[in-house]
Amino acid sequence: MATAVEPPTAPTNHTTARATATPSPYAAARAALSRDGFVVLPAHLFLSIDLPALRAAASTLTVAARAGHWPYIRTLPKQFPPWPSDASLGVWGVQHLLHPSNPSHTIFARSYFDAELLKYVAALIDCEEEELTMELYNMLVRPDRAFALRWHRDDILASATEEEEMDRLARPAWHAQWNLALYDDASLVVVPGSHKRARTPEERAADPYEPHLPGQKVVQLKAGEVVFYNNNILHRGVYDEGRERMTLHGSIGTARAGKERARNVLQHGVGEWAAEDDFGHLEAGMRARARAMREKLVELGRSSWEVGFYSKDE
Template sequence: MATATETSTAPPTFAENHMNDVPSSLPSTSNPYQAAREALDRDGFVVLPASLFPTFDLASLRDAASTLTASARSGKWPYIRTLPKQFPPWPSKPGEHGIWGVQHLMHPLNPSHATFARSYFDAELLKYVSVLIGCSEEDLTMELYNMLVRPDGEFALRWHRDDIPPEASDVEELERLGKPGFHAQWNLALYDDASLVVVPGSHKRARTSFERSADPYEPNMPGQLVVKLQAGEVAFYNNNILHRGVYDPTKERMTLHGSIGTTLGSSERARNVLQHGVGAWAKEYDFEDFEPAMRERARAMREALVEMGKSSGEVGFYSKDE
């Protein structure tokens, strides 16, 4: 979902990047939804405690995640993110380098699709999403639900903004950063995780001269912060905050990586979403196994995604890195 191209610069090790680890806190207020919105607006990210999402069943999610990850590593599940590629499109087989992500958790061919979908369409999660986007729940659009897993070898993502190319000028950056995001993006950690590295506040400004000239894998970006998550916690973050991922190949990782949009910005989100191929199967999903209220929500959000696909046509890819 980003726009940079591959580089031959070798990524630093996991240990070299875990510096300046500072916990994030949610402001104290009588309105937790507004507090989350204020923190996201101010810092570019916010960590919500697991206690806010009592219906998340971590044991079931871990079982489903483990089964699907095993299928992906063995080549039986074709929707994967392969090393050393950071951006889509990815091949359908792990190859010699293995994987770092599993795509399309809610695909109807996944036997555990309903387990993942229930967390994606969770009523409390959707309340936070609608407030963070600034729209009504009726305007929400189904987008993506993928999983970031322990890579099969040393791997890190470059510093990037998801929706702004690295060659953008200061003026171009500020112009894009001044526009609404029209979506909410989050990580739900099934195990303790410290892989996301951000520069707080960078979603509101152009890059500094140091950030522009820094190595793509710079291990000590000024002001960087490692977002530490305990199992069950949810980190929402602005996808145009300056960020990267640094992964420990020796530690289990299964982090659900989701995004939900709004019909108010379908044209702005089309390529970011549809380049992942979700449109190829979303219209087949009927949500029959869900309780009525969730089924109604899910179907409405699915229809909004299908409509996005119909009106957008061929969207291509933001990046075709080799």
Template sequence: MPTSTLRSQLEKDGFVVLRSILNPEQVQQLRDAAERTLSLATSGSWPHVRTVGKQFPPWTWSPGVGIWGVQHLLNPALPDSKIFAASYFSDEILGVAKELLGPCCCGDDELVMELYNLLVRPSDGADFELRWHRDDIPASASAEEELERLDEPAWHAQWNLALCDGDESLIVVPGSHARARTERERSADPFEPDMPNQLIVRLNAGDVVFYNNNILHRGRYDGSRERLSLHGSVGHVAGGRLRARNVLQHGLGSWVDSCDFSSLDEKQRSRAEGMRARLVKLGRESGDVGYSLTG
């Protein structure tokens, strides 16, 4: 898809889907790493998880609690972090991200390392749903407050990269990233199963959806259907404190200084070190950022 088409579709709809962005060998390598990582998390050997029953950070794992996500795939303490780093800093992902960030983003030196996590089917086998939300605008916001925030540049690219066929967890309302909620949306049940104009994003292994994180969206996790989806984001240096809370609320500061990108090729390593350094700088300048949403 031509660059201008990608960007115009994101601006119009708030999301864009690319098919088969990875080849089968790349998908299999990442799927194997994801399965090993999930095994660590469900056994309690990797405590950085998203727990069933809680939508937003912070999360605290305890034995017997189901999980729907695994955090911090770039943390060097994770055995497969090198495989995930090669994916996160790849041309396949960041090439698209730079196009979507627009003509103002002309090189790697404007990118900021952000989040890379794994979304999975609930480990307790039960269905789990996330309520309708925008990632950085509370449901209590007035229409005026919503528009004020939505009128600001996004300064990020966020994506879900499916490693399994039949991924239908993400549900969006196309175009809602560019307007305040309607009265129907504002008064709807938080878990409304049939929001007007909603669209289920359907992905197969190797497909990716990039989306504005302030599009009105929710997640639906089917406990009977396998899911392994890499959930990442990358920022632009111009985002500053606007992006800081979105990212730093997830606790990257405890390990980002110890990242080791020596396994990457020269191009990726230079890109990764620069992006990490800009994240560290953002953290030092931002201080305590709190949490975007609660619950």
């Protein structure tokens, strides 16, 4: 079962180092993700991420979204894009945190382009940091009424055959996806190990909203913790309208993916504004990283066909 990855303890001498070689925390995180399909990283690994500032910015943007002043929202009861921009339907997500018209987009950008976070992303994708591509940064919030997502894999339709599932699962994910909890959270439910196999007969026959699948695990996050997960693990979300929830939901890809990731990323509309912001308010080193990653996203948009929507609202 995936657990929080801690930095290794430094050996006391060279003999001990050879005898008890401990993998780096990045390698340990990658091994856990490969084994279980998810891994929880403790908040102290990301000390430069400003949780109070993120909470304040997230609260302000969520209030604006619920009041109809931010059009980029996920509305009830729809699980997948495209979503109507009608806040009166009820809001369960806020899109495009990095949009230049968001007054707090620089605060969110500092967490998305955080140097330590990017080191883990590169390790999990198994690529160089220079290959990383900006993708999506959204937020999942307390719904206006009780709401749950069906069991799903992000890039595999529920109607897929066993052979189709295994064909997709055998290919690289080409990206890292994570949830950063701004408050304690227990919304994500996963079936560990299911990212490596087709669904069992029981899973195929289960109700889409089945509350208990064999082997499922509720991922418990403390504020500031990050869970990385394979987006094709069998998973769902269960959201309590009576409990505050603000979770930053991000993904970063690699230039190696080419058009493989185009539809899943561009169907969210990020290509409509990504070229507008030069991240000029970020510190010099982070600004350079952000611009380089954004340019790879812009190029993905230029080179891709009309991607449409990969709708799983079946």
